Amino acid sequence: MSSNVCQQCGACCAAYRVSFYWGELDEAPGGKVPSTLAEKVNDHMACMRGTDCAPVRCVALGGKVGESVKCHIYEWRPSPCHEMIPGSDGCNRARVRWGLAEIE
Ligand code: SF4
Ligand code: SF4
Structure with a gap:
C-alpha cells in the first residue's frame, strides 16, 4: 500500500506474508x-x-478490502509496503485474488 489508489484497495495487505528485516x-x-x-x-x-x-x-489494516481501507501505521509501515507499487506484478496478483481489476 503506497498511494491514493490504495485507499480503495488494500488487496496486498491481505494476500501476502509481509516480512522484513527485524531492524525495521x-x-x-x-x-x-x-x-x-x-x-x-x-x-x-x-x-x-x-x-x-x-x-x-x-x-494494521482497517476497513474493507476493495472498498475503503486504511493502514493504521502508514507512517511506520515496513519496507515491503513502501515497495508495493500500484500496477506492479505483486499489486495486480493481489488485486486479482480479490476479484479487483488490474491496474495498468
Ligand atoms: S494491491 Fe496495489 S492498489 Fe491495492 S493496496 Fe496494494 S499496491 Fe495499492
Ligand atoms: S503495514 Fe499497512 S501497508 Fe503494510 S501490509 Fe499492513 S496494512 Fe498494509
Whole structure:
C-alpha cells in the first residue's frame, strides 16, 4: 500500500506474508515498525501479524478490502509496503485474488 489508489484497495495487505528485516522494528535502533504488531519469522526477519496465516490480513489494516481501507501505521509501515507499487506484478496478483481489476 503506497498511494491514493490504495485507499480503495488494500488487496496486498491481505494476500501476502509481509516480512522484513527485524531492524525495521521499533525495538531496534532507528526502527519504526511497531513491534507489538509484528512477529518473529527467524533470527533476522519479522513479519506483520496476520500475514503469516490464512486467511491473510495484516493487523494494521482497517476497513474493507476493495472498498475503503486504511493502514493504521502508514507512517511506520515496513519496507515491503513502501515497495508495493500500484500496477506492479505483486499489486495486480493481489488485486486479482480479490476479484479487483488490474491496474495498468
Ligand atoms: S494491491 Fe496495489 S492498489 Fe491495492 S493496496 Fe496494494 S499496491 Fe495499492
Ligand atoms: S503495514 Fe499497512 S501497508 Fe503494510 S501490509 Fe499492513 S496494512 Fe498494509
